[in-house]
Each structure stands twice: as C-alpha cells, then as structure tokens.
Amino acid sequence: MKKIQISPSILAADFSILGQEIKKLEQGGADMIHVDVMDGHFVPNLTIGPPVIKSLRKYTNLPFDVHLMISPVHKYIKDYAEAGADIITIHPEATKNILDSINHIKNLKKKVGISLNPNTEIKTVLNYLEQIDLILVMTVYPGFGGQKFMPEIVKKIKDINKIKKEKNLNFDIEVDGGINFSNSKIVIEAGANILVSGTTVFKENNGNLKKNIETLKLT
Ligand code: DX5
Ligand code: ZN
Numbered sequence: 001m002k003k004i005q006i007s008p009s010i011l012a013a014d015f016s017i018l019g020q021e022i023k024k025l026e027q028g029g030a031d032m033i034h035v036d037v038m039d040g041h042f043v044p045n046l047t048i049g050p051p052v053i054k055s056l057r058k059y060t061n062l063p064f065d066v067h068l069m070i071s072p073v074h075k076y077i078k079d080y081a082e083a084g085a086d087i088i089t090i091h092p093e094a095t096k097n098i099l100d101s102i103n104h105i106k107n108l109k110k111k112v113g114i115s116l117n118p119n120t121e122i123k124t125v126l127n128y129l130e131q132i133d134l135i136l137v138m139t140v141y142p143g144f145g146g147q148k149f150m151p152e153i154v155k156k157i158k159d160i161n162k163i164k165k166e167k168n169l170n171f172d173i174e175v176d177g178g179i180n181f182s183n184s185k186i187v188i189e190a191g192a193n194i195l196v197s198g199t200t201v202f203k204e205n206n207g208n209l210k211k212n213i214e215t216l217k218l219t
Contacts (some may be wrong), residue, residue, distance in 0.1 A: 002193040005031035007065045007174065011047065011145040016187050018052070019059040025201075028209030031201065032063040032087070034176070036145075037080070042071035043143035046180025049148055050076075050083035057084035065196075067176065069142050070094060074101050080211030081108040089113030089136045089174075092124050103150045110120045113174070117141065118150055122159055132171055135160055140177030145198040149178030154190050180182070180204075184216045 008030050013021035022033055024067040035053060040046035040172055053064065063086035070076060073096035079194060080088055088105045092114060105112040113134035116127050118141055125135065137157055140147040174194035175187045181204070201212045 002172065004188055004217050005194045006201070006216050007032045007194055007196045008095075008201040008209070008213070009034040009036055009145060009176075009196050009198035011036045012202040018056055022056055022059045022062075024209055026060045027063050029213045030062060030201075031194075032065045033060065034198075035064055035066045035085075036085065036142075036198075037066060037068050037070055038143065039070035041139040042073075042091065043069040045143045051099075053080065053083040053085065063087060065089070065113075065174075065194075067113075067136065067142075067196075068094070072096070074104065077101065077104050078108060081105070081110050085110060087111040087113055087134060089134065091115045091142075092120065093102070093117070098125075099131075102128055102204040113172075115142075115176075116156070118153055120161070122156065126163075129163070129167060129169055129171065134172040134174055134194070136174045136176055136196075138177055139175050139179070139187070142177070147178050149180065149183050151161050151183070151186075154186055157190035157192055159185060164191070179216065181215055181219050185219050193218060 038045045039048040065087045066085035069087045073090045073094040088110045115136035117138050139153045173192045175192040176196035179197045180200045197215040206210050
C-alpha cells in the first residue's frame with residue numbers, strides 16, 4: 001500500500017497571506033499543496049491563476065498539486081506548468097481531446113491527473129489509465145470548499161482501486177471534497193492514498209495545521 005499523503009487546499013487559507021500559509025503548511029507536515037483553479041465558467045466560482053501560483057512558488061519546495069477547474073483547459077496548461085505546477089489535474093469535460101491534453105502535460109514533464117466529478121463515470125478514463133499518474137475522485141461537486149462529503153462516491157473509489165490492482169497499475173488515487181476526521185479512514189480503506197483537505201486542515205482544532213494533518217493521516 002502507498003504511503004498516505006495529505007494535500008491541503010489553500011482555498012481555505014487566508015488569501016491575503018498565502019505565502020505564509022503555505023510555509024505553515026510545510027512546517028505542519030503537508031506532503032503537497034493543493035491549488036484550486038476555478039474560472040467562473042466550468043465551475044460557479046473564481047479563484048487564482050498562473051501569476052499567483054508563480055509568486056507562491058518561492059515559499060516552498062513542496063509539490064504544487066494544481067487542480068484545474070477551467071474550460072477549455074488545453075490552451076492554458078503550459079501557463080500552469082511554467083508557473084510552477086508539479087501535478088496538473090484536468091477534468092475530461094473541459095477538453096476536446098483527453099489524450100492530447102494528457103500528452104501535452106507529459107511533454108511539459110509534469111505529472112498528469114484526471115479528475116472525475118461525482119457524475120462522471122470511471123469508463124471516461126479507462127483507456128488512459130496507463131498514461132496518467134493520478135485520478136482525482138471528487139467527493140463533492142467542484143466549485144466551493146466546505147461542502148458535505150458524498151458517501152455514495154466511496155464505491156467509485158473502491159472500483160477504481162480494484163481496476164488499478166487488476167491491471168497492476170501504479171497511479172495515485174486522490175480524493176477531494178468534504179474530507180474530515182470521520183471519513184478519512186473510509187476513503188483510505190477504499191483505496192485513496194492522497195487526501196485533499198481545505199476546511200478540516202485549516203479550521204479544526206483552532207487551525208492547528210500539524211495536528212489536523214496528522215489526524216487525517218492516522219484516523
Ligand atoms: C472543491 C475543491 C476542493 C475544496 C476542498 O471544488 O476542488 O479542493 O477546496 O475543500 P474542503 O476540504 O473544504 O471540501
Ligand atoms: Zn480541488
């Protein structure tokens with residue numbers, strides 16, 4: 001089994017001091033930094049783009065796990081790669097040709113992730129499993145932090161893990177949305193090895209990042 005990693009989402013951080021927040025996450029034991037990029041079109045919310053990511057790059061050496069919720073995504077991929085993304089995750093609905101976008105990310109020497117919305121079926125990515133580094137399983141409809149975890153998605157995590165084992169593949173299974181101390185164990189047992197968390201990491205235990213990151217890993 002892969003080591004469990006926590007990818008805190010800076011969507012729940014104080015945006016006026018993002019650099020310091022990222023430093024604190026690193027000190028608190030975060031394994032990577034989850035950056036939610038939203039365009040107000042693919043999802044009904046707007047966040048940050050490449051210039052902000054570029055300016056945050058100097059605050060940590062942790063990998064930037066960039067979740068692109070933008071459409072059309074393909075023409076912007078290079079900008080995120082150059083801004084300092086290490087993992088670039090896209091939604092299949094946001095590109096005309098998934099394989100072209102996957103190859104584009106790989107040619108830029110970045111890890112490639114594909115994200116499945118709650119209503120996106122596994123078969124959408126079945127042909128690309130050999131090519132990708134990560135599947136990001138959404139456990140909420142993307143757009144906002146602080147939403148309620150959808151327990152019905154646990155089966156999807158299990159199904160993906162089963163296919164992964166059957167095909168003897170090595171991609172990461174990351175979960176995103178409403179992850180907390182009571183469901184972290186459930187998603188880990190289902191096969192997830194990277195947990196995204198915004199609200200739980202930043203708000204529980206009076207914002208004790210270290211304790212929250214540790215608790216998510218161990219529960
Ligand atoms: C949702 C984002 C998530 C979100 C997670 O659209 O992709 O990464 O920020 O935040 P919490 O943990 O609060 O659900
Ligand atoms: Zn996300």
